[in-house]
Amino acid sequence: MSFADRLAAAVQTSGSVTCVGLDPRKAQLPAPIRDQVVGDTPDAWAAAYTQFCTEIIDVVAGRVACVKPQAAFFEQLGPAGMVSLGHVIAHARKAGLLVITDGKRNDIGSTATAYADAYLGDASPWGSDSLTVSPYLGRDSLEPFVEVCDARQAGIFVLVKTSNPGGGLLQDRVTDGKSVYAAVADLVTELNAARIGKSGYGPVGAVVGATYPEQLAEMRAAMPGAWILIPGFGAQGGAADDVKAGFDASGLGAVVNSSRHIIFAHARPEYKDKFGDAKWLDAVSAATDEMNGQLRF
């Protein structure tokens, strides 16, 4: 089944549009995980990241649509971290969760093929269902990813309108009456055109931040065949009302990512006293329920 159709099935089966972001950070790991790190070595931290992420996966499996490991936090640990990333991706997929690896990769076409080959589908070393991709190098840098998506039933999420405050410097720039982000959206729509599956969606998704609700509505209309990954919910200030416009009439078409507010929920003021470090997984569970509840429109 195509990635787009699998994502639709994952949303329908789990009854959730939540994507749990797996962004492990040394300083914020809960004490029961941090205490097991003996010696400040990349191997020890990598083992802690694997344990932290796989325990989260076991708690959220079946209750959310997907997970999004952020490669940067694993890369920070060097080779041991990249091995950990592989374990985390494999564990999530075994648990029945779709994996969006967040690498924001891209390069000239022939190198783009290498990135796609590294991350997309069962045949790749990091075996992910999908990958976040930068559009900055243009159409011929995206096409190799789409070809690998076709061959391996995988997907990509192209950065269209990012959640960060400074994204507008380039993305909002208007040329020939059109913003850069709208031009990227047109490219997404073109690349999907001949690839729309049963769910009504194609393999080329888009990233649009929860911090820009008006542009999210505009982008939903501009890319009717694209799944939208909406980051910026929770820790960056995005709320349920801000993401509503990302969904189609049947509640499909978007998944909403939250990383810190779920994985480090034990440290949030509203959960700290109730759960704290000792019951950090209960805090993950409660934060997942809370987000699922907020996103039931």
Ligand SMILES: O=C(O)c1cc(=O)[nH]c(=O)n1[C@@H]1O[C@H](COP(=O)(O)O)[C@@H](O)[C@H]1O
């Ligand atoms: O591609 C992304 O996932 C992404 C795009 C974007 O525009 N903004 C954004 O925050 N992200 C990622 O989404 C996650 C947000 O994390 P929290 O702010 O902790 O929920 C991080 O992994 C970011 O790298």
